[in-house]
Amino acid sequence: MRLRFAPSPTGQLHVGNARTALFNWLLARGGGGTFVLRIEDTDVERSTTASADAILSDLRWLGLDWDEGPDVGGPHGPYRQSERLEIYAAHARRLMEAGEAYYCFCSPEQLETARRRALIEGRPAGYPGTCRSIGAREAEERRAAGERPAIRFRVPEGREIVFHDLVRGAIRFETAVIGDPVLIRSDGHPAYNFAVVVDDALMGITHVVRGEDHISNTPRQLLLYEALGLKPPRFAHLALVMGPDHTPLSKRHGATSVAEFRRRGYLPEALVNYLALLGWSPGDDEELLPIGELARRFRIEAVGHSAGVFDEGKLAWVNRHYLKAADPARIAGLAVAHFREQGIPMAPDAAGLAFLTQAMAMATGSVDRLDQIPRRLGFLFGWDPGAALAQPAVREVVEAPGAREVIAALAGALAGEPRLDRERFRAVAAHVRQQTGRKASALFHPIRVALMGEAEGPELDLAVPAIDAGAELTAADGLPPIVGCRERARTFAEAMSNEH
Numbered sequence: 001m002r003l004r005f006a007p008s009p010t011g012q013l014h015v016g017n018a019r020t021a022l023f024n025w026l027l028a029r030g031g032g033g034t035f036v037l038r039i040e041d042t043d044v045e046r047s048t049t050a051s052a053d054a055i056l057s058d059l060r061w062l063g064l065d066w067d068e069g070p071d072v073g074g075p076h077g078p079y080r081q082s083e084r085l086e087i088y089a090a091h092a093r094r095l096m097e098a099g100e101a102y103y104c105f106c107s108p109e110q111l112e113t114a115r116r117r118a119l120i121e122g123r124p125a126g127y128p129g130t131c132r133s134i135g136a137r138e139a140e141e142r143r144a145a146g147e148r149p150a151i152r153f154r155v156p157e158g159r160e161i162v163f164h165d166l167v168r169g170a171i172r173f174e175t176a177v178i179g180d181p182v183l184i185r186s187d188g189h190p191a192y193n194f195a196v197v198v199d200d201a202l203m204g205i206t207h208v209v210r211g212e213d214h215i216s217n218t219p220r221q222l223l224l225y226e227a228l229g230l231k232p233p234r235f236a237h238l239a240l241v242m243g244p245d246h247t248p249l250s251k252r253h254g255a256t257s258v259a260e261f262r263r264r265g266y267l268p269e270a271l272v273n274y275l276a277l278l279g280w281s282p283g284d285d286e287e288l289l290p291i292g293e294l295a296r297r298f299r300i301e302a303v304g305h306s307a308g309v310f311d312e313g314k315l316a317w318v319n320r321h322y323l324k325a326a327d328p329a330r331i332a333g334l335a336v337a338h339f340r341e342q343g344i345p346m347a348p349d350a351a352g353l354a355f356l357t358q359a360m361a362m363a364t365g366s367v368d369r370l371d372q373i374p375r376r377l378g379f380l381f382g383w384d385p386g387a388a389l390a391q392p393a394v395r396e397v398v399e400a401p402g403a404r405e406v407i408a409a410l411a412g413a414l415a416g417e418p419r420l421d422r423e424r425f426r427a428v429a430a431h432v433r434q435q436t437g438r439k440a441s442a443l444f445h446p447i448r449v450a451l452m453g454e455a456e457g458p459e460l461d462l463a464v465p466a467i468d469a470g471a472e473l474t475a476a477d478g479l480p481p482i483v484g485c486r487e488r489a490r491t492f493a494e495a496m497s498n499e500h
């Protein structure tokens with residue numbers, strides 16, 4: 001099996017296209033096939049190398065590696081269409097010589113007028129065949145006089161084209177509704193329908209898996225295979241990914257590109273797993289499976305006729321699973337960029353990263369995305385008792401009966417204490433309980449606000465030792481300074497007494 005993903009580098013990689021790439025990859029990897037990447041950059045006006053580079057890097061980020069492609073080469077290259085213009089020209093000449101193609105001298109304005117007229121008269125808006133009957137002699141004269149024609153394919157009349165789509169079953173088209181497609185534009189660049197056929201054939205592609213927006217192109221492509229005497233691949237057209245209003249997912253709905261989801265703090269393995277579930281099921285009610293297992297189970301025939309709605313809530317649920325499962329050192333490394341973006345500057349060294357790695361246990365079980373980690377762990381960095389006391393939730397805690405006594409006792413108990421680990425913290429809490437007679441939430445809520453500056457957040461048993469471990473770090477470790485528990489309790493108690 002030889003499969004390919006053939007993006008047009010005219011923008012960001014859309015999650016729907018990423019899903020197409022994934023399904024091709026799953027088929028190739030699950031069946032010992034080859035996965036080819038081809039850049040379809042013949043639309044000179046809209047294609048950019050920046051977009052091609054970004055698509056490659058998004059695919060790599062997702063873990064969808066390819067066996068042949070523009071960067072790695074391969075036996076059927078080049079893999080950028082802009083480097084294959086000679087190949088298309090040669091194939092177009094063959095069709096011209098066989099009488100299957102002809103020069104078209106129509107200007108864009110003429111074509112537009114014809115299209116409008118057809119629409120008004122309720123006829124198919126395809127090419128009306130104006131230049132079909134221009135003889136070879138006249139065509140040569142006009143070319144010699146400087147006109148630059150396009151080359152069009154002569155669609156045979158009165159035929160029915162039937163193909164068996166691996167997802168959608170038998171699909172039929174009458175050639176009467178297919179206007180003669182352009183093969184080579186007047187600027188010498190091939191049109192999509194022509195380049196794709198030449199390339200898929202020369203690259204030995206056995207299965208074309210792509211979005212269903214290309215279904216109506218398929219009969220044209222089948223006619224071209226026939227005219228060129230080439231064997232067509234099998235086709236599978238995937239339903240488009242929808243937005244909540246059941247129209248194709250677009251910018252109107254919010255984030256649509258792989259890059260945006262990456263920036264929002266989704267892990268690649270989560271996005272891959274979620275995209276695989278759109279319109280396909282691994283079976284046995286299992287949903288959370290690593291990419292290798294998805295590849296082992298994937299069957300193109302089992303892909304549904306509808307991809308369904310892109311549900312970011314479900315993606316977040318999948319992401320939460322992978323955040324918990326991931327190596328905390330990796331998550332810590334990924335979180336750094338999000339801390340920085342959210343105003344907590346850092347450039348941790350090995351000790352700084354080791355500290356963050358430890359701290360991940362307080363975050364990964366409770367967030368959906370990497371970008372929520374800074375907020376969850378923000379209590380570690382930056383200590384401002386005045387600002388804490390201004391929060392309504394903190395006020396509520398400190399104004400509860402007995403809270404002031406607990407906080408004063410805590411500050412006193414910590415005054416002579418070394419840095420807290422979990423055991424020492426428990427001993428301190430027991431001491432404060434004895435001294436004040438407060439227990440459970442009447443004890444721990446005031447302790448929490450006095451040490452964390454927040455009424456909610458990770459367990460004290462984890463947060464307190466983390467604060468004091470952080471207080472031991474030095475500036476060289478590359479994290480913002482972390483104020484220890486002793487200083488926190490003292491300054492919090494002071495700030496409270498200053499209020500009166």
Ligand code: GLU
Nearest residue numbers: 006007008040196210214
């Ligand atoms: N370049 C086309 C696209 O991005 C590829 C279509 C195909 O797979 O044939 O839509």
